[in-house]
Amino acid sequence: MSKLLESKLQQLNITLNDRQSEQFKIFYNLLIEWNKVMNLTGITEYEEVVEKHFVDSLALIKAVDIQKIHNIIDIGTGAGFPGIPLKIAFPQLNVTLLDSLNKRIRFLNTVIENTGLKGIEAIHGRAEDYAKQPDYRENYDLCVSRAVANLATLSEYCIPYIRIGGIFVSYKSEDVEQEVECSKNAISLLGGNIKETVRFQLPGTDIGRSFIIIEKEKMTSEKYPRKAGLPSKEPLI
Template sequence: MSKIFEQKLNEMGIQLSERQYQQFNNYFELLIEWNKVMNLTGITEYEEVNEKHFVDSLSVVKAVDIGSIETVMDVGTGAGFPGIPLKIAFPHLKVTLLDSLNKRIKFLDTVISELKLEDIHTIHGRAEDYARKEEYRENFDLVVSRAVANLSTLSEYCLPYVKTGGLFIPYKSGEIEEEVKNAETALKILGGKKRKTVKFQLPGSDIGRTLLVVEKIKSTGKKFPRKAGLPAKEPLK
């Protein structure tokens, strides 16, 4: 177990059992092993993975009371960030991981199986398609994403999954004021309202992180999200 990792989590008020630390270690090992044959991450050094993937994923605790959240969806999860670290650290969460690449889904299913995680499942497909399915639409307390996309596009991918009264929190870095301003219309159209922006540095580092907290104040219109490809090609303005 890394004392540095433990210290950084403690700084965020997160305390884990020995088993949970072991799960993080196993996750790291699987990530590195699978990364040899497919592109999961450019970050492979142990402490760096702990900091830039695990601690960063868990930093959402600075923006929301995780104890009050039951269901989480991670859109464009990639190698499982932030969804799997959140599930390991907060076992009460029911987590859904969505990604469009089947190879990544196979990796995620292996991690879930090896770590013996329960109440977490993967879906393979595009955000625009699954948001039309009754069992997923407006069904989540919290939707998160570390995917790289502008806020207008990301909001159209994510807000249809958030239940009214729930939250959408995209992980951003640097100054996002202009991006937020450009997305105001999209948020309004999709039923969201910006509640706050939380800026901080990851514990013990100079890595800046910005979390935008968007509350779902009304149901998303049935015509959203638009068909696959359109949210990225023609963001709502």
């Protein structure tokens, strides 16, 4: 089972030890088991999970020097992507997983417990609410999100969490030029600046992906994020 994952990750220059390979196996098995009773993912075949969830999550190293990152928050983590694969592959990271659905948090805590991961927490709530709390606001080196949302909306959720000099990386599909262009003003309002877009293909596939890298240059105004629901209903322009 782990041979496929290992060969794919070699193309990203990531090598797993036996413990890490076992953790990915436990994660996969729990994902499939829990997916029978709740909607975690539409992707369940092992090969597809490896490519579209595990490898896609870890491809972040094409855009970020992980060795310079101390702590990460994953906003709208869902079934734990990209946060859990990043934690397994780079155990030195401190990881916060945030999701608004409590049953997903129960799943994530089961994964954390069964894999024996330390230095990772799963928290239940809305991004707009936790971003107002001093323990979380402007506290992170890196914020990541694979959540499906407009970039201006995602930026309002995510930029408040990163410290000045930190980065927010949005995982997107291949074609992002227009979305990036339309969100520039919103990102600037929030204290960020689009540094670059890194495009790549998932190893061994024709699936194109983009990382939008946003650097935080100044503190986010206290008025952001706006109250729950507004960032998605009325994205900043």
